[in-house]
Amino acid sequence: MKNIFLRTTGLMIVGLIVLNLFVMIYGIVLSDEINNFEQKTDKLHKINLTLEKEVANLSSLKFAQEQAKEFDFTNSSAPQYIDQLKYAYR
Amino acid sequence: MKIKFIFLLFIAFYLTIIIRLFFLQVIYSPANKSPYLKTNKLYPVRGRIYDQKNQALVLNQNSYQLYVEPKKVEDKDKLLHLLSENLEMEETSISAKLDMSKYWVAIAGGLTQEQKDKFDKLNLKGIGFDYQTKRFYPEASLSAHILGFLGKESQGEDVGYLGLEGFYDRDLRGLPGFLETERDVIGRPILIGVQQRVEAEDGRDLILTIDKNVQEISKKRLLEGLDKYKAKKGCIITANPKTMAILSLVCLPDYDLEKYYLFNENFYKNLAISDLYEPGSVFKPLIMAAALEEKKIKPNDTYNETGQVAVGEYNIKTWNDKYEGKISMTRILEKSSNVGMVYIGEKLGNRKIYNYFEKFGFGQNTGIDLEGEASGYLKPQKNWYPIDYTTVTFGQGIAITPIQMIRAFASIINGGYLMKPYLVQKIVSENKVVEIKPKVERKIFSQTTSDIIKKMLISTIENAEAKWDRPKGYIIGGKTGTAQVPIKGHYDVSKTIASFIGFAPADNPRFLTFVVLYEPKSSPWGSETAAPLFFDVAKDLIVYYGILLSQ
Numbered sequence: 001m002k003n004i005f006l007r008t009t010g011l012m013i014v015g016l017i018v019l020n021l022f023v024m025i026y027g028i029v030l031s032d033e034i035n036n037f038e039q040k041t042d043k044l045h046k047i048n049l050t051l052e053k054e055v056a057n058l059s060s061l062k063f064a065q066e067q068a069k070e071f072d073f074t075n076s077s078a079p080q081y082i083d084q085l086k087y088a089y090r
Numbered sequence: 091m092k093i094k095f096i097f098l099l100f101i102a103f104y105l106t107i108i109i110r111l112f113f114l115q116v117i118y119s120p121a122n123k124s125p126y127l128k129t130n131k132l133y134p135v136r137g138r139i140y141d142q143k144n145q146a147l148v149l150n151q152n153s154y155q156l157y158v159e160p161k162k163v164e165d166k167d168k169l170l171h172l173l174s175e176n177l178e179m180e181e182t183s184i185s186a187k188l189d190m191s192k193y194w195v196a197i198a199g200g201l202t203q204e205q206k207d208k209f210d211k212l213n214l215k216g217i218g219f220d221y222q223t224k225r226f227y228p229e230a231s232l233s234a235h236i237l238g239f240l241g242k243e244s245q246g247e248d249v250g251y252l253g254l255e256g257f258y259d260r261d262l263r264g265l266p267g268f269l270e271t272e273r274d275v276i277g278r279p280i281l282i283g284v285q286q287r288v289e290a291e292d293g294r295d296l297i298l299t300i301d302k303n304v305q306e307i308s309k310k311r312l313l314e315g316l317d318k319y320k321a322k323k324g325c326i327i328t329a330n331p332k333t334m335a336i337l338s339l340v341c342l343p344d345y346d347l348e349k350y351y352l353f354n355e356n357f358y359k360n361l362a363i364s365d366l367y368e369p370g371s372v373f374k375p376l377i378m379a380a381a382l383e384e385k386k387i388k389p390n391d392t393y394n395e396t397g398q399v400a401v402g403e404y405n406i407k408t409w410n411d412k413y414e415g416k417i418s419m420t421r422i423l424e425k426s427s428n429v430g431m432v433y434i435g436e437k438l439g440n441r442k443i444y445n446y447f448e449k450f451g452f453g454q455n456t457g458i459d460l461e462g463e464a465s466g467y468l469k470p471q472k473n474w475y476p477i478d479y480t481t482v483t484f485g486q487g488i489a490i491t492p493i494q495m496i497r498a499f500a501s502i503i504n505g506g507y508l509m510k511p512y513l514v515q516k517i518v519s520e521n522k523v524v525e526i527k528p529k530v531e532r533k534i535f536s537q538t539t540s541d542i543i544k545k546m547l548i549s550t551i552e553n554a555e556a557k558w559d560r561p562k563g564y565i566i567g568g569k570t571g572t573a574q575v576p577i578k579g580h581y582d583v584s585k586t587i588a589s590f591i592g593f594a595p596a597d598n599p600r601f602l603t604f605v606v607l608y609e610p611k612s613s614p615w616g617s618e619t620a621a622p623l624f625f626d627v628a629k630d631l632i633v634y635y636g637i638l639l640s641q
Contacts, residue, residue, distance in 0.1 A: 031278035046152050049223070050203065056146040056228035061306050 126272045134264030137293030141302040151226040154201040154219040160190040163216035234344040235360035256461030264293035297516035299335035307630045308338040315623040320611035325362045331500040331602035333528035334509035364464040366489040370573025371426045372591045373485030379502040380446040383539045386437040392416045399429045401480045423550045428484045435483035444471045450498040458511040466490045496604040506535030548596045556617035561629045563639040568592025570616040588616035590624040
């Protein structure tokens with residue numbers, strides 16, 4: 001009876017130690033993951049803002065004007081529908 | 091015996107640890123907090139601002155504050171040199187900031203990601219970066235006065251100033267959250283410790299009624315106009331006359347939103363909403379509409395314009411001192427006859443004139459959703475002299491803002507509804523969209539009066555004394571104005587405020603545009619400055635909106 005009690009207690013202690021170790025290691029792994037995800041989220045947030053800025057720049061009038069200048073799309077090549085309606089019906 | 095001894099030793103050992111922990115965590119620890127416990131404020135992302143087509147006008151971008159920890163600096167001279175070179179700041183000004191007795195010194199804010207990466211490559215000891223966000227304007231200063239800017243309040247927190255940033259600051263700023271977390275030495279969360287996170291609520295985005303293309307057209311034309319007519323300053327406001335949704339609002343000179351702090355605060359003033367001026371002849375249609383509404387006159391009634399009119403000790407005359415004899419009410423507007431307007435004012439009566447000013451909301455804020463609006467001043471009726479009732483009929487002796495003028499004018503052409511002007515049509519939060527509908531303040535005129543005055547205003551353009559380069563095939567209504575500038579109790583004859591207000595297409599107005607030029611030098615007259623500028627804008631808008639020919 002005494003032996004059974006001692007063995008059970010021993011097994012329980014060993015089991016608890018193993019479980020404790022498992023919880024501790026699992027906790028460290030989870031902490032690492034949380035830390036990782038936090039860093040990734042921060043990075044994604046920053047990338048998101050940068051991309052948003054790039055998209056806005058590409059659809060801006062400022063960019064369109066620069067492009068117009070680069071491709072020589074000047075006033076002389078703009079259609080004048082209001083003053084010279086004949087162009088509108090061509 | 092040995093086992094009992096070891097057992098007691100263990101008990102004593104654990105008791106010592108428990109007591110020590112109790113002292114550390116309960117007795118000595120301030121606010122019972124673990125030394126590993128960190129509390130961070132989670133900053134919300136400030137709301138963005140878009141135009142009516144969801145094109146960005148204000149966004150956020152990554153930014154860094156560079157700081158130095160003087161105690162960790164190895165070579166101060168080298169550090170100063172590199173900081174100066176990369177920040178484009180004088181070494182002396184950095185040196186003045188860098189107090190070596192301190193532990194932490196902020197050197198420069200608003201650094202871009204590229205600048206930070208450059209510093210990271212230099213691998214300098216003793217410098218670090220704090221992450222921040224700052225406002226980014228894809229269209230630069232296209233809408234400076236509308237947007238306002240983001241500055242700092244006395245506690246160092248971000249706060250919006252003027253324009254939309256000021257008016258909608260509470261919506262844009264959001265709510266901060268916090269993170270209370272126990273971390274180990276390398277920053278990993280300790281899962282059995284305290285972990286509490288209340289997420290920040292990001293600011294709400296604003297969707298405007300502004301169309302950035304109309305804004306661009308207006309700004310470009312205004313810039314050309316100021317240059318061509320050598321005017322000191324000016325504004326162009328375009329609105330939908332049915333709703334008073336503002337489509338564009340540009341005043342020049344304006345300022346650089348990115349570097350607002352380099353400008354004198356006079357540049358921040360949005361003339362369209364905060365500058366009081368005497369409107370001059372653009373005001374005449376308002377009095378005409380009131381007289382029509384009260385059935386005191388009919389469009390074909392005649393007035394015998396024989397010469398100057400004496401009111402007390404003053405003589406009222408037409409702008410060119412020429413008189414045509416019998417003229418219709420419509421002709422009074424066409425030739426912008428001051429004496430004709432005095433006649434209409436007399437028919438309408440003093441009490442009614444004042445009543446209509448109250449109905450138009452003069453002397454009160456229009457309620458436009460921009461910070462910095464001036465209400466104007468409508469003096470109590472008991473303080474009005476007879477000459478005041480005379481001069482207001484042609485827009486002198488009353489001080490209003492351009493936004494009050496365009497709103498009142500919209501009411502005479504939109505069926506008689508005085509609308510509240512607005513710039514934000516939607517407020518978008520994470521899970522809710524609030525739509526802002528046009529708001530009718532009151533109905534002032536009947537549809538009949540509105541239709542009559544519209545016809546009179548079309549005729550005013552068709553038969554005006556000045557001949558303009560108008561878009562052919564389109565019916566446009568409008569009125570010129572040339573106001574004198576009051577200085578110390580009299581009018582300065584050398585200075586005028588030239589204006590033009592017009593709408594197109596006249597049968598079903600798509601836009602109402604108000605042009606004001608302050609002190610033009612090429613000509614003092616609205617008909618020779620503001621009017622041609624209006625028609626340039628109108629031509630561009632007709633093409634932009636694809637408005638079909640009226641005739």
